[in-house]
Amino acid sequence: MRRRAGDNRKGARRQDDIRALPPARTRRVDSVAGARFEYGVIDVYDQNLADVDALAFGKVCPEGGEAAFQAVKKVIQLAMAGEIDATITNPLNKEALNLSGHHFSGHTEIYAQLTNTKDYCMMLADEGMRVVHVSTHVPLRVACERCKKERIVHVIRLADNVLKELGVSPRRIAVAGLNPHAGENGLFGREEIEEIAPAVELARCEGIAADGPLPPDTVFSKTRGGLYDIVVAMYHDQGHIPMKVLGFQYDSAIDKWKSVSGVNITLGLPIIRSSVDHGTAFDQAGKGTANEESLINAIDYGIRLTAENV
DSSP states (O other): OOOOTTOOHHHHHHHHHHHTSOOOEEEEESSGGGOOOOTTEEEEEOOOOSOGGGOOTTOOOHHHHHHHHHHHHHHHHHHHTTSOSOEEEOOOOHHHHHHTTOOOSSHHHHHHHHTTOSSOEEEEEETTEEEEESOOSSOHHHHHHTOOHHHHHHHHHHHHHHHHHTTOSSOOEEEEOSSGGGGTTTTSOSHIIIIIHHHHHHHHHTTOOEEEEEOHHHHHHHHHTTSOSEEEESSHHHHHHHHHHHHEEEETTTTEEEEEOOEEEEESOSSOEEEESSOOOGGGTTTTOOOOHHHHHHHHHHHHHHHHHO
């Protein structure tokens, strides 16, 4: 069932079901082989990366950034070695990461470097809505400069491939324009004419059902209405804002997020990586109030992609 605006009943029911379960126990292991995968028990791969007692909840520090980086590095190594089938990541504090000497803008770039992947992209997903990005964590001026035919057609191919892996058929891909109204035939910019339209045409010649460039202010509504299965966005906020309006539901009356349901998936990697689509929420650290919905959905997506790749 596709969620309608303001309808959080599905997520709320699932959270109620989870909270009704008895508390899970944790068990320390030092290898994947040592995990029991027992219901009700969370096997924790402990690398002894930090003195937990010396760390403060909600405080950015180099030690925490180093521990987070080493944990990400380890799961990538395990996946590349075939010891695990998929990796699911929680949010990563970019400030702490950089303070520890690891100068990455996020998980995606870490995965790309450690798997030696040159061509990759980010996909956000929330139920039937999906969006992939031509560029992400760069200044807007740079994002416009990266709007090039070769990059766009590669992202279209990645979008088509992930739909295939998810069993979507037929696969219908919408390609957003960069400028207002998709440029109005060159009136508001020529990127649509010189870069985006040729990329769409090349994808079509390869048998991919791509449509565009389409006006960015309506393409997401059409996709949510069922006309398309995925949107190729030209830059970070063009894709992130509509996805987070859909998946993030904040209630000021109770000062709480009622729903945080988006999923972030890195396409083009030799391994599976899905993640939550929200930040670290250090203001909630240690309070037991954070919303787990996005993490559950990320695990679900990891399972789906694993099943398709078996």
